[in-house]
Amino acid sequence: MSSTATHIDITSAEKVKAYYELLKPRLSFLVVFSSGFGYALASQTLIGWVNFIIFLIAGFLVSGSSVTINQVIEQKYDAIMKRTKDRPLPSNRITESEAIWFSVVTGIIGLVLMFLATNMLATLLSFLSLLLYAFVYTPLKRVGSIAVFVGAVPGALPPLIGWAAASGVLSYEAMIIFGIQFIWQFPHFWAIAWVSDEDYKKAGFKLLPGGGAKDLNTAINIMVYTLFLLPLGLLPTLFGLTGLTSGVVATICGTLFLAQTFSLMKDISNQKAKRIMFGSFIYLPIVQITFLLDKI
Template sequence: MRRDASSAKTALSLGAAVLQCCGDWAELMKLRLASLVTLGALVGAILGAGAWSELPRALEAAFWISCSAASGGALNQVLERESDRRMKRTAGRPLLTGRISVRNAILVAGVLGAAASFGLALHFNLLSAFMALGSLFCYVAIYTPLKRVSSLNTLVGALPGAMPVAIGYAALAGGINGWAVSLFAIVFAWQFPHFMAIAWIYREDYRRAGMIMVPVLEGGERAAGIQAFAYSLVLLPISLLPSVWGDAGAAYGVGALAAGLMYSAYSLRFTLVQNQCRARALFVVSLIYLPVLFAVIFIDQWISGGLGA
């Protein structure tokens, strides 16, 4: 009995250690953020393919693009170790606690980035591979260090943030047009209210870490609200571009307008009164907006018969 109890305890300890290890690597590669990357890349790839029969290839493209994003997430944490140490939100990250070594993080990030580039180049096309490499470079080499230099980091960071949808489209379509341009513009503008809410919620953390986010600047808390609302208004006409260009029908136009108005309403609430409750509400709505919009795209395509079997 004692031996059985000891074996069970050992198995439980081993299971807990495995789960901890998996959780650490997931945190290092920012897999929660990568889930939105995967979804956006998949949507772009399906629209680029133009047919549901290409879903397996679209899933593969989304996988490689997610690998590239995971590589960027890991390298970002390698470069920001000292900043993360000063922030309550990030002080427990695996690189800081020693659960993952810097060497291993760099090695895995390098493998993921290289695999993503070669996977896209060999199985799809060079355009998508170079786009993924450019996005990774912009995120790691430009956006990451810029966070300590200028509040323009949000603008720069929005570029690689919007790339996955365009890369997915390019991988299956072989070029950039129509939906790729629209989706890139939509995700680009969407990020600003999203980021302003996050930066406002964690403004004291960013201030301690020396990161120059808009809410950290003098008068920046108010400015963050104004920018969030301004970009939500910019997003409204941008989100209607697919209907204007004939890529989507009336169902998409109505759905996109409704989702955009909801996003703008919560951005306006945050603009009028900046507090934790309204910032978090805007953040939650921002997470809802993109999946809703993507769902509206496919509902419209189903109604119009835009995607073939």
């Protein structure tokens, strides 16, 4: 999928900056945070900091590779959306071939480092996450809201990868932290899709549930999935992974998050959806940090 615009000449510093932007650093750092959380939660002894840091770098590179492939595939759609038109590919600061090679190099280095610092299970899960995000979720965005379900899998894999990296196994505790992040993806994705609906429609992206409208039906879907976070947030306490404090904090955060969805159901507006979007960004790190601090 080649860009029709002419590539522009830029300085070396601008080129480096463009490559860095390809990695979507904010998203990739969130991936690193969640994978680091899973790693720390699974660790039964003091963390080996050298391997841990290499693991985080590896995760950042694999994430960066997958989002770069995403931008290569979606470059013509990014060019027509206001929020993405200045990305490296549509702005012609990076060519398609440069982006492809960059994704290959970062992906290979990331997976090799992952294997050297951890184990085969974590490496395979990382590779699976890359494949699902770049080659399954990305094209499905123009098909329908099934893309959100598929995208929620690689979106929830980072803590699972972290757990596998530290322990070498996938236990029920690992599935609990995967489940929390998996369900969290739905209100998170749908709130973003609601706020960006006008832009997404230009590109033919269909991420909202049901009929794809910003209506009460979508608000109810967001509420239902957010509601599931309440019992899920208690599972680490019930299964003895963490103490009572984290269960209380998760319940309070989940209740406040849920209250925002009722507000959207009452007032179908972009402003209320934006509050849910920001609420989702706050909920997950607070709950995960509390789980770590309250680890038994």
